[in-house]
Amino acid sequence: MAKYVAKRIGLAFMTAFIILSLTFILVKLLPFERPVGGDAQQIAYFDKQYNLGYVHRFDRERPQYGEYLYKTPTNHGRANYYYQVPVLEQYVNWLKNIVTKWDWGYSKTFQPNVSAAVIIGSRIGYSIRLNILSVIFSVPIGILLGIWAALKKNTMTDHTISTLVMVFISIPSFVLISFILRVFSYDLNWLPSSWPTESASTAMKVQGYIIPVFCLSFGSICGYCRFTRAELCEVMESDYLLLARTKGLTRSQAIMRHAMKNAMVPIFPSILAEFIGILGGSMILEQLYGIPGIGKLFVLSLNYKDYDILFVDMAIFTTLGLLAGILLDLSYGFIDPRIRMGAKK
Amino acid sequence: MADTNNKIEFREDDFVLIQQDKRVTDKKLDTKPTTFFKDALRRFRKNKASVAGSIILGILVLLAILVPILSPCNITTVNTPEAFLAPKFFEAGTGFWDGTRKMTRIVYDMDNEVPALSGKYSIEAVKASLVKITVDGEPTKIDAANPYGQGGVVVLATDAAVEGRDTLMSSKAVNFDVNGEYKLDVVFSDEDGVSSSEIGEYAVYLKSGDDTIMLRDFSRDYSPLSVDISQILKENGLDSMRAQIVFEVKSAVSGFQYVLIESAVISAKDTVENAEDIAAVSIADATDFINESDTNSLAYWSCTGRKGIHNSEIYYCDYVIDTYELVYGDADLMTYSATELNNWIAAGYCTYDYQVGPESFVKLSDECPIDVVDSQTVMGITKKLSNITARGFGYRKMGYDKMPKFIFGTDASGFDLFKRAFAGLRTSLILGVCTAVFCFTFGLIWGSVSGYFGGSIDLWMERFCEILGGVPWIVVMTLCILHLGNNFFTFVLALCLTGWISTAHRTRTQFYRFKGREYVLASRTLGASDARLIFKHILPNSMGTIITSSVLMITSAIFSEATLAYLNLGLQGQQSFGVMMSNNQQYLGVYPNLVIFPAVVMALMMISFNLFGNGLRDAFNPALKGSE
Numbered sequence: 001m002a003k004y005v006a007k008r009i010g011l012a013f014m015t016a017f018i019i020l021s022l023t024f025i026l027v028k029l030l031p032f033e034r035p036v037g038g039d040a041q042q043i044a045y046f047d048k049q050y051n052l053g054y055v056h057r058f059d060r061e062r063p064q065y066g067e068y069l070y071k072t073p074t075n076h077g078r079a080n081y082y083y084q085v086p087v088l089e090q091y092v093n094w095l096k097n098i099v100t101k102w103d104w105g106y107s108k109t110f111q112p113n114v115s116a117a118v119i120i121g122s123r124i125g126y127s128i129r130l131n132i133l134s135v136i137f138s139v140p141i142g143i144l145l146g147i148w149a150a151l152k153k154n155t156m157t158d159h160t161i162s163t164l165v166m167v168f169i170s171i172p173s174f175v176l177i178s179f180i181l182r183v184f185s186y187d188l189n190w191l192p193s194s195w196p197t198e199s200a201s202t203a204m205k206v207q208g209y210i211i212p213v214f215c216l217s218f219g220s221i222c223g224y225c226r227f228t229r230a231e232l233c234e235v236m237e238s239d240y241l242l243l244a245r246t247k248g249l250t251r252s253q254a255i256m257r258h259a260m261k262n263a264m265v266p267i268f269p270s271i272l273a274e275f276i277g278i279l280g281g282s283m284i285l286e287q288l289y290g291i292p293g294i295g296k297l298f299v300l301s302l303n304y305k306d307y308d309i310l311f312v313d314m315a316i317f318t319t320l321g322l323l324a325g326i327l328l329d330l331s332y333g334f335i336d337p338r339i340r341m342g343a344k345k
Numbered sequence: 346m347a348d349t350n351n352k353i354e355f356r357e358d359d360f361v362l363i364q365q366d367k368r369v370t371d372k373k374l375d376t377k378p379t380t381f382f383k384d385a386l387r388r389f390r391k392n393k394a395s396v397a398g399s400i401i402l403g404i405l406v407l408l409a410i411l412v413p414i415l416s417p418c419n420i421t422t423v424n425t426p427e428a429f430l431a432p433k434f435f436e437a438g439t440g441f442w443d444g445t446r447k448m449t450r451i452v453y454d455m456d457n458e459v460p461a462l463s464g465k466y467s468i469e470a471v472k473a474s475l476v477k478i479t480v481d482g483e484p485t486k487i488d489a490a491n492p493y494g495q496g497g498v499v500v501l502a503t504d505a506a507v508e509g510r511d512t513l514m515s516s517k518a519v520n521f522d523v524n525g526e527y528k529l530d531v532v533f534s535d536e537d538g539v540s541s542s543e544i545g546e547y548a549v550y551l552k553s554g555d556d557t558i559m560l561r562d563f564s565r566d567y568s569p570l571s572v573d574i575s576q577i578l579k580e581n582g583l584d585s586m587r588a589q590i591v592f593e594v595k596s597a598v599s600g601f602q603y604v605l606i607e608s609a610v611i612s613a614k615d616t617v618e619n620a621e622d623i624a625a626v627s628i629a630d631a632t633d634f635i636n637e638s639d640t641n642s643l644a645y646w647s648c649t650g651r652k653g654i655h656n657s658e659i660y661y662c663d664y665v666i667d668t669y670e671l672v673y674g675d676a677d678l679m680t681y682s683a684t685e686l687n688n689w690i691a692a693g694y695c696t697y698d699y700q701v702g703p704e705s706f707v708k709l710s711d712e713c714p715i716d717v718v719d720s721q722t723v724m725g726i727t728k729k730l731s732n733i734t735a736r737g738f739g740y741r742k743m744g745y746d747k748m749p750k751f752i753f754g755t756d757a758s759g760f761d762l763f764k765r766a767f768a769g770l771r772t773s774l775i776l777g778v779c780t781a782v783f784c785f786t787f788g789l790i791w792g793s794v795s796g797y798f799g800g801s802i803d804l805w806m807e808r809f810c811e812i813l814g815g816v817p818w819i820v821v822m823t824l825c826i827l828h829l830g831n832n833f834f835t836f837v838l839a840l841c842l843t844g845w846i847s848t849a850h851r852t853r854t855q856f857y858r859f860k861g862r863e864y865v866l867a868s869r870t871l872g873a874s875d876a877r878l879i880f881k882h883i884l885p886n887s888m889g890t891i892i893t894s895s896v897l898m899i900t901s902a903i904f905s906e907a908t909l910a911y912l913n914l915g916l917q918g919q920q921s922f923g924v925m926m927s928n929n930q931q932y933l934g935v936y937p938n939l940v941i942f943p944a945v946v947m948a949l950m951m952i953s954f955n956l957f958g959n960g961l962r963d964a965f966n967p968a969l970k971g972s973e
Contacts, residue, residue: 015815023816026824166959170951172904174911174926175944178933182941186934193934283819284911288930299912302823314820321817 005330012326019318024094024311028087032069033305035108039073044113046070046082048106053093056083104315110306119309120294120316127293130212130282138217139224139271146228151255153233161225169222174284177215181288184211194290215285220274227270231263238262269331273324385889385964395960401953405946409774412767413920418751420768420920424759427743431668432754432762432938444669444750445476453480453662454493460662461493474674476665484658488540494632497657498534502542502603503596504650512650515552515591516626522585525617527574529560529590534605535567539655545602546595551577553588563595567605574611590626594650605655607631632657673740673748681715681742683730689713699723699730706735714741753942756929766943769922770950773906776833776916777899780840785895788845792852793879797860803853814846822909831909831917840902851894855887889965893958900954907947922947 049055065083072080097103104116149161185193196208244254283295301309433444454461551558609628628634635654694713698705703718715737753762795806825839910923929939
């Protein structure tokens with residue numbers, strides 16, 4: 001068991017390493033975007049890059065390195081010239097920086113000379129808060145709806161719930177957000193139509209959470225509902241439940257003690273995975289509602305052509321995705337005794 | 346049977362025919378043999394929701410193919426006059442989906458009795474196309490000068506919290522004399538705390554050069570002031586005086602001070618010469634006063650501090666307007682060039698002689714776009730007609746034969762949203778189908794090889810998929826677009842790069858399921874090759890699931906394209922559904938039809954695709970056979 005877990009984590013680590021390496025090289029292969037700002041800012045930026053090993057610094061022109069990226073203002077006839085380091089060399093230096101200093105680089109144009117870790121740190125809180133709220137909100141509702149539909153299988157209730165779930169699961173998130181914004185923000189004027197600013201009142205800030213949490217939860221509610229219904233329906237038709245009924249348990253006893261426990265087995269791991277997974281799924285919502293989270297950061301860094309920040313953001317999404325995958329696989333094994341992890345086929 | 350030298354020899358009489366004279370009572374099956382696919386189709390047809398889904402899907406696909414070809418509307422060159430038309434499906438006046446738009450909380454112009462509109466619409470046009478107006482009973486009070494506002498009080502305030510920086514508001518100099526019965530009536534308001542300032546001390550006086558005559562000395566007395574100027578002149582022993590009326594607000598060390606003036610009216614005998622002057626100097630209506638002094642260069646009052654308005658009364662109205670009537674309706678003064686006119690004359694639509702003038706216009710045929718010529722412009726030197734202005738229907742000028750009808754309305758560029766939506770949908774569908782076909786083919790081959798051979802080949806192929814599949818699609822798409830530009834080819838490539846993995850995975854699972862079955866073993870014992878086993882025996886059995894997943898891949902391609910457009914990475918150079926939607930998103934508050942209609946099309950598309958896909962999945966699932 002422990003061996004399997006270790007192997008699984010090791011593999012995921014390797015996967016992450018390969019993906020991040022490829023992404024880093026691909027991002028670095030993009031045409032170099034010059035930083036913005038005055039000379040002081042430029043010098044600060046290039047010196048940082050020099051210290052991290054991403055640019056060369058010479059006190060005279062070296063045409064063999066190509067066109068220089070930046071030339072410091074002449075100081076008594078002396079100037080520094082900055083040249084780009086070959087991408088593979090940058091890659092090696094990047095690895096070194098990560099391992100020794102945990103340094104993920106600096107912003108170039110978006111928030112010049114602020115480290116990526118600081119930018120991500122200032123934004124990830126919003127995304128996490130939203131996702132925690134949405135999980136808290138969607139899990140009970142989704143599971144309860146699913147149970148209700150399963151218990152009333154093939155009745156009007158079940159059909160209504162199933163149809164609604166099918167409809168809402170099909171509607172793309174941006175369509176749903178548009179509708180909700182239109183109705184609740186513009187027509188009824190109940191809720192703010194974009195994320196409240198820092199100076200807004202507490203009541204306003206609380207209201208600002210309603211639409212994003214609702215939009216994020218919608219897909220999850222539908223997903224949980226469908227999943228729970230399918231699982232519970234399957235369990236309800238199983239022989240052991242029939243046995244439980246024949247030995248004299250009432251329907252509710254049989255469902256509560258036998259069916260529910262087994263039906264929940266595959267649902268809990270999916271909650272765990274979802275919790276990690278949807279962190280990346282709120283990109284459109286953050287963009288449309290103006291939430292200053294890491295999804296919005298992705299769009300901003302793209303617009304600013306700030307590829308170092310873009311890379312770190314991409315790295316977060318990749319890692320989260322992989323983490324969710326492992327968690328899902330491992331938790332199945334921990335929760336469901338029927339599944340033996342790492343067993344030979 | 347003789348056994349010699351271990352050889353078996355058969356002779357004819359070794360065999361005995363049995364049951365030769367028995368009657369076979371078994372019947373040959375009358376029913377037609379069915380194949381897997383036929384059976385699936387039969388079961389698909391039984392599923393009503395899926396059939397409904399496929400019909401809607403069919404209609405949408407048909408529209409996506411036909412609308413861009415058949416619709417004559419222009420969706421390439423910007424045409425601002427036709428922008429933001431409301432959706433129109435029924436004839437005007439039906440009250441629903443008829444090209445009218447409800448405008449809410451529009452400032453109402455009480456003088457002209459129309460909503461106050463700017464720019465595009467003329468008052469006549471608005472009046473003509475108004476369907477319903479409601480004015481709130483009570484006016485709204487605002488603290489800003491509005492051209493359509495009324496009443497309120499003038500706020501005269503100091504502009505610095507410094508002692509000695511008094512604010513003076515002085516009128517133009519006016520001639521007063523003892524015989525004119527000149528009177529000044531000022532009404533003040535004593536409301537405190539306006540714009541978080543403090544009501545302060547003030548004085549009113551007459552000023553002529555260095556001489557001043559106090560009318561009310563510095564005080565906090567906000568009761569109405571009524572003085573007889575002629576009487577005061579007499580008391581001061583003056584015959585006449587050319588003086589300014591001055592309001593002075595005393596400044597304080599801290600906080601801004603102000604005084605509120607409701608009105609300041611100068612009246613005189615009817616016979617005085619300067620009646621116009623004193624009327625101009627009088628402040629009868631605070632809002633009018635502020636509006637005039639802000640716009641009029643001949644300001645009758647000058648002010649050294651801040652001057653503003655408080656509680657200006659304004660009416661708002663809601664009304665329904667026919668957007669088509671404004672753009673395409675009967676309109677006056679539309680300009681046509683002489684060439685156009687000559688073409689009509691040549692075609693026999695009308696006659697016109699520019700030497701006679703507009704009266705000579707005779708309309709001969711209904712084909713002629715204009716009804717009446719209003720005026721003409723003749724070139725100065727050549728004396729030739731350069732253009733005419735005429736009355737006619739707007740749609741004729743814009744080249745339509747009849748009043749156009751845009752069922753989804755038009756967008757900011759004046760494009761028909763209906764055509765744009767379906768042109769975008771067509772691009773999305775082509776994108777989806779291209780992706781699905783590639784992913785299906787490649788994933789199938791990859792999955793077959795991986796699943797069939799197993800072992801270390803499978804292990805390595807799986808590792809490869811795992812790594813590639815670990816990259817979020819958004820990262821793949823972004824990197825591809827950044828490197829290769831956002832064109833159609835890049836989108837197909839980027840979607841295919843990771844899209845095939847799910848098909849491969851599914852195929853592999855199916856192969857693991859079927860490759861150990863007896864029929865495969867039987868075929869293998871008979872010497873079938875690997876290729877034959879894969880393509881003839883195993884694949885057909887697993888085809889159903891794989892086809893279903895490929896169909897659903899089309900929806901995910903459409904979804905990805907739209908999502909990227911929202912992240913500003915949309916498809917360029919083609920009609921794109923996502924780009925259209927994300928561009929229209931900004932109008933959600935004002936012109937919701939621009940977002941809602943495409944959203945409904947998108948949602949319908951996705952729902953019907955999913956219904957169709959679910960139906961396929963159930964139909965192809967042999968485990969569900971006979972369960973319904």
